[in-house]
Amino acid sequence: MTRIPDIESFEERAAIAEYDGGLSRSEAENVAARGQGFPDAAAYWQWLADYVVARRLP
Template sequence: MNRLPDIDAFEERAAIAEFDGGLSREEAEDLAARAQGYRDRHHYWEVLADYVIRSGRP
């Protein structure tokens, strides 16, 4: 996957799914991650962490 995770979109979608949709935080994050093409929240955070480490950005 070449696309970088969109943190703002992820957080917004997860918050809406959690509070308006009644999902648990974990379920909401899985939904938000899948919306960006990731398998689940673990895959999303793994890709984001790898990007931060490789780019040297805080």
């Protein structure tokens, strides 16, 4: 099964975690990434970068 990130949902969840939850941006992005099945924000952003470069799903 391929995970397809939802960028809008990621950004919204990260913003809520940051501003309402009092987390740093980095921590908030990790929360948002885990919510989409990624281990952390680095894995989320890497997936997107690989997708952009390959122009196809990994």
